[in-house]
Amino acid sequence: MLDTYELAVHTLTLRQLGTAEQLADINGLAVADVEAALEKAVSEGAVLAARGSFMITPAGRAFLDGVYPSAFAALRADDAVTEAMDAFETGVNKQILSLTTDWQTVEVDGDRVPNDHGDAGYDAKIVGKLGRVHEKTAKVLRPLSAADPLVERFLDRIGTALTRAEGGETDYVSGVRVDSVHTVWFQLHEHLLRLTGRERPE
Structure with a gap:
């Protein structure tokens, strides 16, 4: 399954634009953990930050597309x-x-x-x-x-x-x-x- 970082980025495919608090409400992670993951994702170009909200980038989507097959292999089978x-x-x-x-x-x-x-x-x-x-x-x-x-x-x-x-x-x-x-x-x-x-x- 997805780790904390992957799940935080993944949540932005479910809600196109959101604050850390809104994303945490969806994925059930602690807000502090979401904030830390998003800070890392922004630094790596996977996520964009604007006025306290975040959105996924094409690079972030490509990252997840590479993660999903292995993360969900057992479930898909x-x-x-x-x-x-x-x-x-x-x-x-x-x-x-x-x-x-x-x-x-x-x-x-x-x-x-x-x-x-x-x-x-x-x-x-x-x-x-x-x-x-x-x-x-x-x-x-x-x-x-x-x-x-x-x-x-x-x-x-x-x-x-x-x-x-x-x-x-x-x-x-x-x-x-x-x-x-x-x-x-x-x-x-x-x-x-x-x-x-x-x-x-x-």
Whole structure:
């Protein structure tokens, strides 16, 4: 698996721009460890720093591309992982994308229009469905979460977003300025693709 330095740089492929604190929230490392790793990565040209935030460079991506095959060799050779990813892509990932569309839009006279979230019952129904998909996802990804604790961390963060959405904080379904279900799901998917060496489906 990835060491602290590699994981800190890797996290910038999941969140394109972030502070050390934001990256630590994703990867579970201590903020001080992330800061030290980023300082080293900046000095080596793998990461750029700007106004307290960081972003990965092409050199950083090339570095990770060289690390992944050996770091995740055992995981990529595991048939249970391959089956889990197939089930993820063809099942729960498509369900989440569909439910996000249903959350953002509603059907009126046969046309899809933006959801103004004036119908609390409609919104609650979508959040409930997202919760059930989240539960299913934990089962589907069990071979991956057993091999990589970061997968479980993503699932926990999605659960936290769902709890806030259930409490009426609607931004936590698909908002881009918070750790919403949609935002964290995108990060989870990107992480899974890098673990398994797959390309994001079109």
